[in-house]
Amino acid sequence: MNHDNLKKIIDITKSLNTLYIEDNNDVRNQTLKMLNIFFENIIVATNGNEGLSLFKSKNKFESSSFDLIITDIEMPVKDGITMINQIREIDKEIPILIFSAHSNTEYFLQTIDAGIDGYILKPYSIDQISNSLSKIIEKNKLKTINNHIINLENDFLWNTEDSLLFKDEEEIKLTKSEIKLFTLFISTKGSLKTYDEIENYIFDEYSTSSKRVRNLMSRLKQKLDYELFESIYGHGYKLKYKKIL
Known part of the structure; x- marks a missing residue:
């Protein structure tokens, strides 16, 4: 993706409230370096149970609710798919991206049924993340700076x-x-x-x-x-x- 297109995406995503769920410390820290390019406001959870609790607490007030969720699938306490299904009972519209090391068909079909908006396999790149965000923006699913x-x-x-x-x-x-x-x-x-x-x-x-x-x-x-x-x-x-x- 060229620099101009990347800048357009960042102009939209930088002010969004983003929830990122990943249990592996090394993967989480490395991924955050890339996500910080796109987002200024990232809240982190280490498992699906934490992610769901954070989502519910923020979702009470429109001013602080999340605009985007990025999550792993296999996690302790509560896995990503279970968490997504429970979030979808509350909010059917919020964009959700999967960052996962698993490429098997069963996982992929489960995430589609759960209503996800993108599936990126580890290890991922800036281009993969920006392309996924671009598709979500094209579907008008992200709140933009033009929402006054x-x-x-x-x-x-x-x-x-x-x-x-x-x-x-x-x-x-x-x-x-x-x-x-x-x-x-x-x-x-x-x-x-x-x-x-x-x-x-x-x-x-x-x-x-x-x-x-x-x-x-x-x-x-x-x-x-x-x-x-x-x-x-x-x-x-x-x-x-x-x-x-």
């Missing part, structure tokens, strides 16, 4: 491209401070923000008091008729994302 809509709790939607908030397809008019508030939390995927962090980002003048931040949150709550930012007592606030059932 963030689903928030209580059916609120945030458009990251235009910095707009919607509810029931109606735009909610926001002040400059409110827009900056959403931008701050969305840019870091809703992680907890302290009063000081919010204060420094939104207001021109620094204050040791949290009064301005609390007043901003109070006014926004009244405007939305909903508490979209959860107050964490003594710490700050978290933005509420839509839960995935």
